Amino acid sequence: MAVSRSPGTPALEQPIVITAFPSSAFDIRKSIRLGLIAGLILVLISAMGLVESFDDRMLIDPILSLGYVLLFLVPLLVGHIAGRLPPLLEGMPAPEHRPRDVLGGLVSGTVASILLALLVIATPVFDLRTLFINLSPTLVGLLTLNQGLASGLLLLVAIGATLGTIGSALHLLPDKWRSALVKSVTWVLGIALLQDLVLQLLRGLGLSFASRLIFTVTGGLSIPATVLIFGILLGAQLSIKTKGESLATRFARLPDSRKRRTLYAAGVLLLVVIVVLPQIVGPYISEVLDLVGLFLLMGFGLNIVVGLAGLLDLGYVAFFAVGAYTMAVLVSPSSPGFAPQLTFWLALPFVVGTAALAGILVGLPVLRMRGDYLAIVTLGFGEIARLLAQSDWLKPFLGGAQGILRIPNIPVGPIELHTPPQLFYPIAAFVALAAYTSWRLQDSRIGRAWMAMREDEDVAEAMGINIVTTKLLAFVIGAILAGFSGAIFAMKIGSVFPHSFNLIFSLTVLVIIIVGGLGSLRGVALGALVIVGLPELLREFNEFRFLFYGIILVVMMRLKPEGLLPRARRAREITEEERAQDVGMPVTATAADPGGT
Amino acid sequence: MSANTEPALKLDNVSTHYGPILVLRNMNIEIFPGEIVCLLGGNASGKTTTLRTIVGMVAPTEGKITLDGVEIAGLDTTEIVGMGISMVPENRRLFSRMTVRENLEMGAYLRKKGNSHQEDLDRIFELFPRVKERLNQRAGTLSGGEQQMVAMGRALMARPKVLLMDEPSMGLAPVLVQSTFEIIKEINRQGTTIFLVEQNANMALLIADHGYVLQTGRIVLADTAENLLNNKMMREAYLGEM
Ligand SMILES: Nc1ncnc2c1ncn2[C@@H]1O[C@H](COP(=O)(O)OP(=O)(O)OP(=O)(O)O)[C@@H](O)[C@H]1O
Numbered sequence: 078m079a080v081s082r083s084p085g086t087p088a089l090e091q092p093i094v095i096t097a098f099p100s101s102a103f104d105i106r107k108s109i110r111l112g113l114i115a116g117l118i119l120v121l122i123s124a125m126g127l128v129e130s131f132d133d134r135m136l137i138d139p140i141l142s143l144g145y146v147l148l149f150l151v152p153l154l155v156g157h158i159a160g161r162l163p164p165l166l167e168g169m170p171a172p173e174h175r176p177r178d179v180l181g182g183l184v185s186g187t188v189a190s191i192l193l194a195l196l197v198i199a200t201p202v203f204d205l206r207t208l209f210i211n212l213s214p215t216l217v218g219l220l221t222l223n224q225g226l227a228s229g230l231l232l233l234v235a236i237g238a239t240l241g242t243i244g245s246a247l248h249l250l251p252d253k254w255r256s257a258l259v260k261s262v263t264w265v266l267g268i269a270l271l272q273d274l275v276l277q278l279l280r281g282l283g284l285s286f287a288s289r290l291i292f293t294v295t296g297g298l299s300i301p302a303t304v305l306i307f308g309i310l311l312g313a314q315l316s317i318k319t320k321g322e323s324l325a326t327r328f329a330r331l332p333d334s335r336k337r338r339t340l341y342a343a344g345v346l347l348l349v350v351i352v353v354l355p356q357i358v359g360p361y362i363s364e365v366l367d368l369v370g371l372f373l374l375m376g377f378g379l380n381i382v383v384g385l386a387g388l389l390d391l392g393y394v395a396f397f398a399v400g401a402y403t404m405a406v407l408v409s410p411s412s413p414g415f416a417p418q419l420t421f422w423l424a425l426p427f428v429v430g431t432a433a434l435a436g437i438l439v440g441l442p443v444l445r446m447r448g449d450y451l452a453i454v455t456l457g458f459g460e461i462a463r464l465l466a467q468s469d470w471l472k473p474f475l476g477g478a479q480g481i482l483r484i485p486n487i488p489v490g491p492i493e494l495h496t497p498p499q500l501f502y503p504i505a506a507f508v509a510l511a512a513y514t515s516w517r518l519q520d521s522r523i524g525r526a527w528m529a530m531r532e533d534e535d536v537a538e539a540m541g542i543n544i545v546t547t548k549l550l551a552f553v554i555g556a557i558l559a560g561f562s563g564a565i566f567a568m569k570i571g572s573v574f575p576h577s578f579n580l581i582f583s584l585t586v587l588v589i590i591i592v593g594g595l596g597s598l599r600g601v602a603l604g605a606l607v608i609v610g611l612p613e614l615l616r617e618f619n620e621f622r623f624l625f626y627g628i629i630l631v632v633m634m635r636l637k638p639e640g641l642l643p644r645a646r647r648a649r650e651i652t653e654e655e656r657a658q659d660v661g662m663p664v665t666a667t668a669a670d671p672g673g674t
Numbered sequence: 675m676s677a678n679t680e681p682a683l684k685l686d687n688v689s690t691h692y693g694p695i696l697v698l699r700n701m702n703i704e705i706f707p708g709e710i711v712c713l714l715g716g717n718a719s720g721k722t723t724t725l726r727t728i729v730g731m732v733a734p735t736e737g738k739i740t741l742d743g744v745e746i747a748g749l750d751t752t753e754i755v756g757m758g759i760s761m762v763p764e765n766r767r768l769f770s771r772m773t774v775r776e777n778l779e780m781g782a783y784l785r786k787k788g789n790s791h792q793e794d795l796d797r798i799f800e801l802f803p804r805v806k807e808r809l810n811q812r813a814g815t816l817s818g819g820e821q822q823m824v825a826m827g828r829a830l831m832a833r834p835k836v837l838l839m840d841e842p843s844m845g846l847a848p849v850l851v852q853s854t855f856e857i858i859k860e861i862n863r864q865g866t867t868i869f870l871v872e873q874n875a876n877m878a879l880l881i882a883d884h885g886y887v888l889q890t891g892r893i894v895l896a897d898t899a900e901n902l903l904n905n906k907m908m909r910e911a912y913l914g915e916m
């Protein structure tokens with residue numbers, strides 16, 4: 078329809094016509110562009126050696142390795158994205174996906190795999206191997222599916238095209254089918270990927286016989302097992318009637334007395350799980366859990382400093398080091414200078430003391446610093462801590478580069494905690510303490526003062542908030558939690574060395590809380606599992622660990638800047654800002670802020 | 675007002691430096707209980723610095739500041755705010771990612787007594803009915819006028835004896851300026867002593883009892899509002915008449 082013009086406005090070149098909303102998702106330029114991006118990703122992961130080194134890991138024996146999953150996932154995903162309909166305007170009727178929309182996926186998948194094929198062809202021609210050492214004959218063999226160059230590359234492109242088409246065809250499925258299919262595939266791949274964990278769990282539950290049926294001797298799911306598991310999962314998903322209600326909303330409807338009982342029961346259940354968990358999962362997984370717990374403890378601490386108080390501390394490892402060294406000096410018989418040989422428990426109060434003191438020492442000089450300056454100075458403090466521990470000056474007390482050895486075990490009554498499953502208990506206890514403290518703090522008076530300070534330090538001060546004590550308190554509490562973590566770490570390893578306390582340590586903790594969602598306790602827990610736990614379970618990732626941290630961070634900041642499990646408040650802060658910008662109207666926030674616990 | 679009672683707030687020969695730079699020199703200001711006193715001056719004359727000095731965010735290098743006769747110069751901001759001075763900062767400066775309600779509650783931060791802020795909230799809703807509608811909205815998404823209301827409400831939540839306001843009319847449309855000054859008058863009528871910093875001399879003098887004129891850190895004129903409105907130099911320099 079033509080828009081009527083009022084006399085005053087400049088004449089429009091053409092009448093504005095609003096056609097029926099774009100009827101198709103297929104847009105050849107967009108599809109090619111997406112295909113090129115996906116192709117570049119494929120080239121990159123191949124040239125960096127990911128495909129080749131992940132090929133050693135069989136997921137479905139003998140047909141599918143992790144390397145191929147990586148290769149196949151990219152065209153599948155890009156096909157899915159290419160097949161998406163353009164975003165809707167408010168109030169427009171939702172258009173249907175139509176079969177011809179899969180053309181977008183076909184184009185994208187084909188373009189992506191052609192790019193990869195070009196890499197294979199270009200490698201010998203331009204001698205690319207001198208630049209990218211990973212472009213080996215093995216890789217070429219992999220990419221051509223060992224079918225010879227010509228037919229192999231054709232096959233590669235055909236597979237890419239097919240996967241792209243499948244990816245976009247997923248849109249044509251009814252929602253229920255699609256989600257069931259995607260979830261089942263994800264679960265099967267997850268089980269295959271976490272084979273070690275599954276094996277341990279089966280053994281712990283006394284089901285060892287099952288593991289021989291599921292996994293092959295050489296590693297990976299057997300084909301019949303794959304089909305069976307996939308079938309069961311898919312069947313289960315399709316037969317379950319979706320209640321359309323989350324547990325949380327159903328819980329909210331319960332009467333108060335039932336609520337309390339439910340919470341109580343959940344608490345007891347959780348306790349039981351925690352008690353039996355290390356026994357079931359065995360020493361290796363317990364070791365991973367212990368590590369996750371130590372990082373979680375630090376995550377909770379840094380979450381207070383960065384997430385609540387907004388003080389970007391890049392030298393957080395310093396407090397961890399202080400805790401570890403304090404413990405080592407006080408309990409180890411071979412502490413070089415001063416060796417009171419206390420027990421772990423007697424030494425703990427001193428750990429609290431030195432960590433708190435370190436918090437104040439770091440906090441005082443940076444009281445008036447903000448943002449980037451604070452980050453840079455704390456970065457320096459982290460390095461100073463390590464250099465001090467290494468220094469000749471403190472060598473008579475801290476042992477210099479040789480560190481402190483022979484740290485005894487943690488005594489509890491008549492027994493000594495020493496193995497990973499045993500150490501799980503004190504770690505869990507400290508994590509629980511830290512979680513409870515953080516949870517109580519975030520909605521307390523001091524929690525609000527931190528938040529106000531994070532927003533506007535000057536105005537917070539004008540409201541009567543004492544900036545000095547408020548800041549120092551954040552540093553001190555954060556330092557104490559890191560100190561606990563360091564103290565247990567020392568007991569667990571049995572020795573401390575200065576080189577353990579490097580920048581990467583601080584950054585890992587920071588990545589944990591950012592990925593989880595700044596300010597959110599559940600987020601920190603999930604972050605620690607994903608960032609610390611997963612790479613331990615997937616050892617082939619270890620070499621690429623920091624690459625993945627980088628990718629995760631970039632992707633998170635683009636797609637979900639509030640984190641995986643954001644605190645309700647934080648999600649509001651970020652998303653509504655963007656929504657308000659997009660829609661250009663005032664937003665009404667919900668009053669309810671249950672707080673992320 | 676009664677000149678023989680003690681001033682609520684008094685600056686006696688106050689000077690303030692930022693580092694080596696002298697920004698305020700030998701200022702004398704008296705504000706009596708129940709008054710509106712305004713401080714007029716152009717850009718960079720030191721108006722904001724005067725307020726920052728009063729609440730202790732910068733320490734005066736010379737002179738005395740007394741609140742109800744008690745010396746407050748040199749105390750921490752926390753203490754001074756606790757003694758009954760609160761401030762509506764320049765440019766409102768709300769906690770933009772907090773809701774309106776949370777902003778108001780931050781204003782009462784130093785009054786710990788439980789959560790019984792309802793009475794104060796009610797009083798603020800009476801002054802600013804719009805604020806009540808926006809209670810759960812994120813402060814950063816409010817309009818300029820609404821932000822000014824919340825900023826005033828936030829300062830009032832502290833139940834101040836003396837309320838300091840830094841250019842409340844800045845950046846508002848003429849209609850809103852008018853109503854803002856009416857509300858300031860109303861807050862004063864309800865019993866709060868007000869020290870108002872303004873560039874809009876005309877409007878400020880209409881509601882004020884006394885006025886001071888600041889030029890590059892020095893008080894150059896001090897008189898009743900009425901006299902200032904009729905002062906020749908004043909009219910030429912600040913009231914837009916040639
Ligand atoms: N933190 C600071 N450090 C150094 N100089 C400062 C600082 N803050 C303000 N000044 C200087 O002090 C002088 C007075 O500033 P002030 O902010 O008090 O002016 P103002 O009267 O409030 O001006 P405006 O009407 O523009 O708000 C200015 O020259 C300013 O540059």
Ligand SMILES: [Mg+2]
Nearest residue numbers: 721722723764
């Ligand atoms: Mg100013």
